[in-house]
Amino acid sequence: MLGRKIARHSVAILVTALLGGLLSATMVRLAPGFDTDEEQIDSHLNSESLRALHRARSQQRNILVFYLQSLKRASQGDLGSSLTFHQPVNKLLRERLPLTLRLIGVALLVSWAAAMTLALSAAALRLNSYDGLATVMTGILLCLPAAVLGLLSVLWNTPAALAVAAIVFPRDFRYARNLLGRAYSLPHITAARAKGLHELRILFWHVIPVAGPQLLALAGVSVSLAIGAAIPIEALCGLPGVGQLAWQAALARDLPLLVNITVLVTLVTLLANTAADLIGSMGRSEPA
Amino acid sequence: MKIWRRVACAVLLLVLGVSLCAELVAPAGYARQYRETADAPPSRQHWLGTDDIGRDRFARVLYGTRLSLLLAPAAALLSTLMAAVIGGLAGYLGGMFERVAKTVTDLFLSLPWLFLLITVRALLPLNASPLVSVLATFLILGMLGWTSASRVLCASAASLRDSDFLRQARASGIPAVRLFWIHVLPNLKPVLVAQFWISIPVFILSEANLGILGLGVAEPMPSWGSLLKELEGLVSIGEEPWKFVPLILLVAVVTSFQLIFAKQEEFAI
Numbered sequence: 001m002l003g004r005k006i007a008r009h010s011v012a013i014l015v016t017a018l019l020g021g022l023l024s025a026t027m028v029r030l031a032p033g034f035d036t037d038e039e040q041i042d043s044h045l046n047s048e049s050l051r052a053l054h055r056a057r058s059q060q061r062n063i064l065v066f067y068l069q070s071l072k073r074a075s076q077g078d079l080g081s082s083l084t085f086h087q088p089v090n091k092l093l094r095e096r097l098p099l100t101l102r103l104i105g106v107a108l109l110v111s112w113a114a115a116m117t118l119a120l121s122a123a124a125l126r127l128n129s130y131d132g133l134a135t136v137m138t139g140i141l142l143c144l145p146a147a148v149l150g151l152l153s154v155l156w157n158t159p160a161a162l163a164v165a166a167i168v169f170p171r172d173f174r175y176a177r178n179l180l181g182r183a184y185s186l187p188h189i190t191a192a193r194a195k196g197l198h199e200l201r202i203l204f205w206h207v208i209p210v211a212g213p214q215l216l217a218l219a220g221v222s223v224s225l226a227i228g229a230a231i232p233i234e235a236l237c238g239l240p241g242v243g244q245l246a247w248q249a250a251l252a253r254d255l256p257l258l259v260n261i262t263v264l265v266t267l268v269t270l271l272a273n274t275a276a277d278l279i280g281s282m283g284r285s286e287p288a
Numbered sequence: 289m290k291i292w293r294r295v296a297c298a299v300l301l302l303v304l305g306v307s308l309c310a311e312l313v314a315p316a317g318y319a320r321q322y323r324e325t326a327d328a329p330p331s332r333q334h335w336l337g338t339d340d341i342g343r344d345r346f347a348r349v350l351y352g353t354r355l356s357l358l359l360a361p362a363a364a365l366l367s368t369l370m371a372a373v374i375g376g377l378a379g380y381l382g383g384m385f386e387r388v389a390k391t392v393t394d395l396f397l398s399l400p401w402l403f404l405l406i407t408v409r410a411l412l413p414l415n416a417s418p419l420v421s422v423l424a425t426f427l428i429l430g431m432l433g434w435t436s437a438s439r440v441l442c443a444s445a446a447s448l449r450d451s452d453f454l455r456q457a458r459a460s461g462i463p464a465v466r467l468f469w470i471h472v473l474p475n476l477k478p479v480l481v482a483q484f485w486i487s488i489p490v491f492i493l494s495e496a497n498l499g500i501l502g503l504g505v506a507e508p509m510p511s512w513g514s515l516l517k518e519l520e521g522l523v524s525i526g527e528e529p530w531k532f533v534p535l536i537l538l539v540a541v542v543t544s545f546q547l548i549f550a551k552q553e554e555f556a557i
Contacts, residue, residue, distance in 0.1 A: 019395050024407070031411035143542040145493045146402060147500035148535060151519045228400030232497055236520075246403065247501070250410035258407065266398045273398075 006278065013270040020266035021259045022067055028255045029063040070259065080256035084248065089260045092245060100234070100241035104226045107164035111222065114165070115172035123180035123207075124199060134177070138170035146229045150236035160237045167229040168222050175218050176211075183210040213280030220276030224269045296544035303541055307354035314347030319508040329530070336530050339518065343508070349534050352510035356492050357541070359426040364487035366430030368437060368480055372473065375438030379445025380472050389442065396435040404432055405494055409503045418509035425504050425511075429491045437483040444479050448472055485549040489542045496538060512538050 045053070070080055079089035122131045146167050153163035183189065184207060192202050227243075234243035242261060249257040306313060326342035328334060336345035378389030396404065405428065412424050448454060457467055492512070498504040499513010500520075507514070515534035522531065 016391075016395055016398050019391075020399060023395065027408060027411055032413050139543060139546065140539065142546070143489075143493075143539040144535075145496040145500065145513075145516070145538075147497045148516060148519070151500065151516075151522075155519070155522055155525065224400045228402035231400075231403055231406055232501055235501060247406060247410070250407045251414075253411060262399070262407075265400065265403055269400060270398050 024262035223272035371437035375441030
């Protein structure tokens with residue numbers, strides 16, 4: 001049963017990621033100025049070089065042919081070459097991925113630790129003033145654009161991961177607090193409290209099993225949020241990660257690079273969501 | 289909570305009112321350059337000082353606020369209409385149309401919002417005229433922001449599909465278009481209204497993000513995004529605190545929207 005579910009999800013992920021790549025390729029192809037670049041006005045190039053440049057570009061004109069050829073090459077491990085950086089996309093991604101993964105990983109750890117600590121204490125204490133303070137604090141963070149948090153991170157010289165965490169944290173906190181609040185108000189928790197059960201036992205035996213699957217789903221969404229936030233933060237903080245690369249690729253209409261980054265981002269987002277979904281459903285199917 | 293909602297309403301009305309009277313409050317306009325007082329601190333003549341090419345910052349804040357407060361709702365309206373047509377029709381018709389619509393929605397939702405937005409905006413010309421850039425920025429917001437709303441509307445319309453009143457209307461021979469327009473859409477109204485109000489602060493923040501990255505409204509037209517871009521060159525907060533006024537205004541407006549329409553979130557995603 002689980003195997004079939006995993007297989008179904010894997011096919012869906014693959015199809016969506018491939019469609020994502022095609023979507024991005026189509027967008028770049030239809031973008032104004034796709035066919036032109038600075039090299040075409042370079043006075044050092046003779047007519048033969050210009051013709052070669054034109055030929056290279058014309059291979060990308062039929063987007064379906066270009067995409068199918070790219071997929072064929074990708075299946076052999078060749079992701080093509082970047083038009084802006086004049087380097088293999090493989091190499092660029094390999095160089096920049098660790099930084100982005102570290103940034104997102106640290107940000108998710110910090111935001112989840114802060115969100116869960118605040119949400120658990122708010123749900124367990126049930127103090128209006130505490131809850132109000134936490135709501136105001138997260139409300140202010142929710143009203144700040146991601147790019148402003150990036151600028152403030154540069155201004156205060158704080159780690160960029162903190163800026164990404166500040167974007168993910170308020171959303172995580174609000175959702176987790178509502179989930180835990182609902183779980184804590186269930187009748188069997190009140191009964192457990194009346195019987196004098198220890199708070200930690202109530203939390204791990206009765207609250208987490210109820211709210212767990214949805215919290216896992218939230219974890220999946222957090223990954224998507226963190227990836228989105230990483231682009232402006234990396235671009236503004238001057239961090240050479242995949243987020244900055246995506247920004248540069250979009251600005252330069254670098255088709256091979258942008259298509260590969262889109263497929264990568266789609267894959268990571270879908271994998272995170274699916275993993276959270278599968279683990280959550282496994283938890284639900286376990287006998288009580 | 290009721291008091292806070294009233295305060296938020298007052299703040300929003302005040303900001304909107306003053307920004308609509310920008311021509312009266314700041315008659316010099318947002319583009320006039322006072323070359324002799326470039327990068328000046330606040331004074332009696334320029335309440336928030338001037339920017340690096342001598343434009344009155346107060347006037348730019350007013351005109352930028354007006355732009356965001358008028359065009360974000362327009363983008364929200366566009367995205368809500370698209371969600372109603374795509375999601376509502378998909379849920380109402382079901383079958384192949386629903387599957388295709390869901391696949392497209394899932395595809396858009398699998399891409400992080402900021403990634404999609406930045407990529408699409410960056411692909412459009414950045415050296416366009418101010419008016420074209422304003423339209424491009426807010427059209428993109430409207431045309432990409434429909435997906436999550438569409439999913440909710442699809443589910444709501446699907447739940448209506450086999451309801452008794454629709455079966456009866458179908459049996460009475462009412463044409464499908466009229467059925468959708470007169471009987472299905474009014475039942476989706478609470479979700480549509482909620483999606484509309486929730487989208488406004490999201491679009492305001494998104495425009496600000498694009499503006500800071502240099503992908504928003506083109507110069508000399510001001511927007512909150514381009515005004516916030518000024519924070520890029522700051523060395524410390526205490527250095528020129530008046531440059532934070534657009535940020536404070538943005539936070540106040542977005543907070544007001546969130547306070548006023550907090551209840552609408554129950555109907556939305």
